[in-house]
Amino acid sequence: MKYAYYPGCSLECNAAAYDMSVREVADLLGIRLQEIDDWNCCGATEYFSQDELTATAVIARNLALVDPQLKQVVAPCAACYLNLKKTDRLMAEHADFNQKVNEALAAGGLHYRPGTVQVRHMLDVICDDIGEAAVRDKVVKPLNGLRVAPYYGCQVVRPYPGDENPEYPMKMDHLLSWLGAEVVDYPVKAHCCGGHMTQISEPQAFELIRRLLQSAQDYDADLIVCMCPMCQLNLDGYQGRVNGYFNTEFKLPIVYFTQIMGIAFGLDPKKLGFGKELVAALPVVRAKVNGLAAQAAQ
Amino acid sequence: MAERVGIYVCHCGSNIAGMIDVEEVARWAGQSIKDVVVSRDYKFMCSSLGQKLIEDDIREQGLTRVVVAACSPHLHEKTFRRACQNAGLNQYLCQMTNIREHVSWVSTDRQKATEKAKALVAAAAERVKHQRPLEQGFVKVNPATLVIGGGIAGLQATLELADAGYPVYLVEREPSIGGHMAQFDKTFPTLDCSACILTPKMSEVGQHENVKMFTYAEVEEVSGSVGCFKVKIRQKARHVIFEKCTGCGICVEKCPRKVVDNVFEAGMGYRKAIYTPFPQAVPRTPVIDTANCTWFTRGKCQVCSKVCPTQAIDYDQKDEIIQIEVGNIIVATGWKLFDCTRIPQYGYGRLANVFTNMEFERMCNAAGPTGGKIVLRDGKTEPRRIAIIHCVGSRDVRHNQYCSAVCCMAALKFGHLVLEKTKAEVYSFYIDMRTPMKDYEEFYQRLLEEGMHFVRGKVAEVTDAARLPDEQGSLIVQVEDTLLGTQRRIPVDMVVLMAALEPQADAKELGLKLGISCSMAGWYTERHPKLDPVATMTDGVFVAGACQGPKDIPASVAQGAAAAARVAGMITAGKVTIEPIIASIDEQKCSGCRICNNLCPYNAIEYDEEKGVSRVVAAMCKGCGTCVSACPANAITGAHFSNEQIAAELEGILWDAIADGRPASAAPDGSKAPQSTPVGAA
């Protein structure tokens, strides 16, 4: 199966581990990703705060650049996913808006007809298109013994939840169980990580981060698995500062779901981007997953 | 021979004449419309003098058609039809047109309003010339009545009719009559014991000589129409022979198989695999739940059969179809509870101590699973703080837009019971407090005085994710207190969700069998929301209670009685008139293509395989005309709304467009191009 691929700015650098592991896992599962040529930034939440029409036009450029042979685009980043999807929906549902956006696109010699490209998240592709059997088939090192807390964040499940429940999404839970992990069912799996608030109001952001780490810890998670660069950055990058601020001692590794899939698939952790996280994950994984410690020792 | 048309334009005092130049309309109609022999305007056409005007003209001027331009035909069509009938003119040769509601009252420009009135008068005049005399038919009314649903509304209707001496068939889906009311402990606002006021009615129905009860039974098929419905009832196999069973209950006692009771006990308690839903059940005859009975699932046991003193157990019993004939049907099928797992942020199903209102009802009931004690799911701990959340699945366009009407009062009742039975603090989280009926507001005041806490705000979520030490181990209710304008987190031990009342899952399906429609929300639609609240669009079918919309007990009882009164009226009259506005098929033209066969929701069209033609069963046709306009062969005619009549109406209504300077060759009647060209001849 072939999809257009929109990595987004974060995956270029800050979330390189996500990009690496997505490509590795996709390759193994037979998902062919064709990166959109010369894509541009989705504008995150910031562009929409400034100028809705321009933000939409900027995003629509990416949709317009999708290879016409391909009907679907995969975006691993939650903000990119939402922005692409929202743009397509806005254009589809509001004819005058569509006309304005296309007028702007025309200035760059482009045109986009809403509905032509379906925007997908990597998790959906793996769970729905590839499916349980094919995933289980690839598992060579089941994650038995590892207690994993799936963390969905906001923008993949809201406001367009698709077939998921926007309050209690389950896809990552299922996926992790296929990998053999023990899935932690904790109440805040779709709560907010603080988003860009780390840049604007640290006390506010740190409180939100604390709630997530606290709940995962209360439910004895060894590790949090996430699906968005912003979530990973906030929970991992800021974990030390949150500890300082609240005088807590969280030490929870935060990795992308594709990274942990790669481990279960027996891929080389380096190629999956392990080591880029600030709270080291591999030692925890090796310590907890039955049999992995022994393998590592060899 | 040309018709002789009389036109009567009403002033309605100044209601019409104030905005329309009625004299001008009458003058114009008399001059411009073909075949009009009389055209008058009059102060009040509906007055006896106005009617006399018409009657006299019919007699003296030999009118063959009458047009009255006045108010809505929904108000006075009958009046003027009667006037014509009095003067010997068939009532269907009278046409009303509405120049009050549709013209004078909605217009602001006298000249334009007058023009519109002229077009409407022209339309009626053109149409009336094509109308045909029609005769109403009559059907005798079978005095027996079918009541569907043995809840409080159905019971009330049953008793009213049976006491009046008329036979009633009562069909109930569950093994016992009683409905939801049998599950309740107390009833608001008087706090009477629900069972104490309900059970006498139940046994009265059970013993009434005029009532034939079918419990554990469902309506399978309905045919026929008002006066003479034929109904097939499926009597589900009880596996207990009704006639032999004495209701002693030994079988239930000895049955070794315990099953969670998801119906009567709302999942809070157990019953046996052979059971009566509750001790006061009517009838007392138990049923075997074959899905759980050890004999049926594993082929072992037969304890019930062994202990039964009257050999009433019959494992081989089969469903039975019973056919009855009735003149009228009362539908009182009630409601079902909203599924609270659809709102996962309230935690129902995930967080043990989140309860539904029905679970809480059972918990409060002294005969219920906890013996009336209010305790947590563990069965022993008394809660210290209880939250009651209103509008769960109601007033929410994502689920049900309507207000469920009873929850505010039920929440107050719960509050009272909690405060009476425990030392707990109790919080009500509401959007708006709705206490409009008699003594309801007083009950609210009473709870305010009893110290129930009220927080105005729809709860955002119920969570066990504690943020602060004092939240640990509690359920936290997160809400905006909208009167303070701040977010609050209130830790509690128990949450009660006031789940919405929803239409029965199969309401639509039953509606199709009966030929009655549902609102968008799924409640049965009454004939008129104010003036005809228990009748439906299908003659002889009435609705009562919550199947027509959320209702509390007093309202349900009132509707049950009202429906019974309507039925009794029909029975007393002995016969009903049948509207002649129906469809008919010209068998010569019909090719038997069968396009129409599927279109009638009343199954009034049947296909004659032998002749290869379709046919309309006159008694079942309601005259909607959908088949008429669907017929590709033009073989179906709709009486009183024929193609010719509507085409003529169009010609009248567009008289000025036709005359409005359109090119002559553009005449719409397909008239020929001018043939003026002289051609040189021999």
Place this chain on the structure above:
Amino acid sequence: MENFEPKIVGFLCNWCSYRAADLAGSARIKYPPNVRVIRVMCSGRVDPAFVLKAFSMGADGVMVAGCHPGECHYIEQNYKAMRRFYMLKQTLVAMGLEPQRFELVWASAAEGQQLAEAIERMTDNVRRLGPLRWAENWADDPQREEALQHIVKEHEEALEVIS
């Protein structure tokens, strides 16, 4: 065209939309006088032929109004009206009719205000579109008379030549 007042034919079902119009009247809600009502028992009675005939006879617009989906007094006949509406609309658009000239409106007996608004909206749209005058589409060619005369003349001349 100045002061153009469109003539719109409204087919209203007896149970919901006609009563909605009654209600609008009782509530004295004002709306433009351009929609002229033909009462039918159900929107399902509205035959595409009525609509086509109305346009051919000079209507500038046609409105079909019925009970809301799911609330039909004949249970589900308004769905049939809806299917026919879309079928006919596709044909009409293919024949060059502006889509705003043919509208389907749902109005319950309680929605006098909504019906009045729908009428106002449609009247406004059609007024902006201008007169339809469909029959002018097949008006005689201005040169027709002359062309026919020419044939007559030619034949007369030919006859003269022969005789």
Place this chain on the structure above:
Amino acid sequence: MSKGKLALYWAASCGGCEIAVLGIDEHILDVAKAFDIVFWPCATDGKVRDVEKMPDGSIDLCLFNGGIRTSEQEYMAQLMRRKSKVLVAFGSCAHEGCIPGLANLYNRKAIFDTVYKEGSTTFPENPQDHRPQPITDVPEGKLSLPLFYDTLKTLDQTVEVDYYLPGCPPEAKNIWAALVAVLEGKLPPKGSVIGLHTTVCDECPRKRSEKKIKKFYRTWEIIPDEENCLLEQGLVCCGIATRAGCGALCPQVNSPCIGCHGPNDGVEDYGARLMSALASVIDSQDPEEIQRIIAEGIPDPVGTFYRFSLAASYLRRSKAFGGDGAAAAQPTPLAAKA
């Protein structure tokens, strides 16, 4: 008994009707026995001036095929009307416009553009973009061509018609039956369509049941089974709305009826019947799904519902914008797909 006088004329049509007359086989000899053929340009020698010279009403029967597209055809229609006692609109073109009537989706300019400018065969030959002119001045005087009308009219939109013989072309047995009726003087009431008074399903041997349609198929998309109603299999079979009399020829060979016999008695707009019936049995209550079923299954609604009857329909043609100078009728059926 003296022989009757028979005339046949051919206006805007393909000529198939003329051939169809020969389809009555040896009966043609009976025709010759019964009638003097006084005018039949396709088959016999004769001049218009001969007809012009005849006394009015002297022809007993005129079978007129073709619609009225030009001034000459209109002239001839008027002439034949005047000279004939009984004028029969013979075949679909005269009856309801038929395929030539579908050109009413366009106007003169658009048609000429196609023929004289954009047509692949004409364009290189016509670099100066010449168009037919009613009158052309040449040194010798004026040359004339008939005027080409914007809108094709049916025969009865031009002159009064006594009877209609439907079909594209009419079936031989019906032609013969009509001739016999004239000969025997057993004519139905004036204005009648000669044929049956029901629709094609009546003669169709296929098995029919209640109808529910989830998807309309084009004929090339499926191979229908031979037992059951074609419409129930999703093919737009026009037999439901089309006057019987043909013997259900097309459905019998597994091809849906396309409606050449026109509508049943009392129907003024054929397409309305078909639209209403088909829409009624679409099996969906969801507006979007309904629109999708219609748009996907019936991409050319006018061509489907009015293949033979556009010129005779209530609307007669697409919305036009005046004469030669103005734009052609805007949305073509193809454009409507978008």
Place this chain on the structure above:
Amino acid sequence: MAAATVAENNTFRNEVMAETPNGHRMLHCLQCGTCGGSCPSGADMELTPRALIALINAGQRDRVLSANTMWACVSCYYCTVRCPQEIPVTDIIYTLKRLSIAERRYKDTDAPALAKTFTDFVDKYGRSFEFGLATGYHLLSRPLSALKMGPMGFSMFTRGRMSLLPTKIRNIGQLQAIIHKAREIGARR
């Protein structure tokens, strides 16, 4: 305090509705507080989203556009998916952000500055630039916190998670033409 003057013709509400996709749903607000209760930043807001809608209905433009509500919003969309009236609350917040920025009504927040820096990078390079954002924005608006960021930034840098140079897309001219045109269309109103 004198009662606020209520705008006769509530142009403010109409403006907010017009600027928000499906904004007309706002008319259905029951003031139930689901939005305010659901908001993860609810505790930090002087006015909850519900209160903003009430103020918009009352035509109190000044109070609404100078509220801190919008700047506490984290775009989690809980309010939107939970609102029993399907009001696009988050999108309304976005509209208010834009109006507040356009009219410079915001106070005590750096969010507009962040948004400005961010969009400038996108306009210039076609990509966002985290290091530039971190340095540029922090140096611009809060030099002190930039110091605190130091160690964390260093860790990120050593792990290859921070680039010192921005990436520029190849066809930046095309993007800029689109942006230019979009702004021009936006200014038409």
